[in-house]
Amino acid sequence: MTAIVLDIEGTTSSTESVHVGLYAYARPRLGPYLEAHREEPAVRAVLAEIGAATTEEAVKALHAWMDGDVKATPLKTLQGRIWAEGFAAGELTSHFFPDVPPALRAWHAAGHRLAVFSSGSVASQRPWFAHSPYGDLSALVGDWFDTVNAGPKREAGSYARIAAALGGPGAPLFLSDVPAELDAAAAAGWRTAGVRRPGEPNATAPFGPHPVIATFEEIDL
The missing domain is CATH 3.40.50.1000 (HAD superfamily/HAD-like)
Structure with a gap:
């Protein structure tokens, strides 16, 4: 074994299926997801890691990480949650x-x-x-x-x-x-x-x- x-x-x-398909799906949904789930402990922890006082500040930091392909844990956590919802809804398919x-x-x-x-x-x-x-x-x-x-x-x-x-x-x-x-x-x-x-x-x-x-x-x- x-x-x-x-x-x-x-x-x-x-790589394109992740960086183009998944990233494009997550990008416009980061702000709405933070607003809808900001009281959840996991999301509050993400916001604390980013160090942002507002959703707008958080989204700006997250978008900058995405643009630079930075493997930041808060970004990966939020992307994973958004993608999981997209797969469950039948809006995403992997490659x-x-x-x-x-x-x-x-x-x-x-x-x-x-x-x-x-x-x-x-x-x-x-x-x-x-x-x-x-x-x-x-x-x-x-x-x-x-x-x-x-x-x-x-x-x-x-x-x-x-x-x-x-x-x-x-x-x-x-x-x-x-x-x-x-x-x-x-x-x-x-x-x-x-x-x-x-x-x-x-x-x-x-x-x-x-x-x-x-x-x-x-x-x-």
Whole structure:
């Protein structure tokens, strides 16, 4: 049994489907969502982290983070909540590269343990996998990690925490299109594979010592 940990953007799914589709959906809804839910403890905590006195100030900061692709936890938390509502309402559908769903099903059937580690919040990861054009893929995934419950994706300590949570024999295998994330995982003793998807932002990135694949069909477990 191997624990296989998946990145999302550029690895299982196109970056454009997240940065264009999901970001465009969330952007105009940030203000209304804050107004409607500002008394909820989780939303109050987000507002406190942003340090904004008004909804307008909060939205301005959130939009700036979105424009700069800043992996800020308050932004990821709110986006995840908004996206979850959009998926539940049938207004959003996720994207997966065609080689991914068959591989996930085959790995799951073979007894391998599947997990996700993404900068997007767990609240957004689950519906992304649940509302795919290939059916509900979330049941194949046993563990979900983000920068809140694991830590930054470019720090070895985050992967050490995930490995401890997963347990089991052998080193986990991490699949990602970001070399710095693979470096951090390798520093924690993990196996790694760089995913080079044509047309993606990291399609020409130097993966150094990491094995490189173009599709999940090339993974040798």
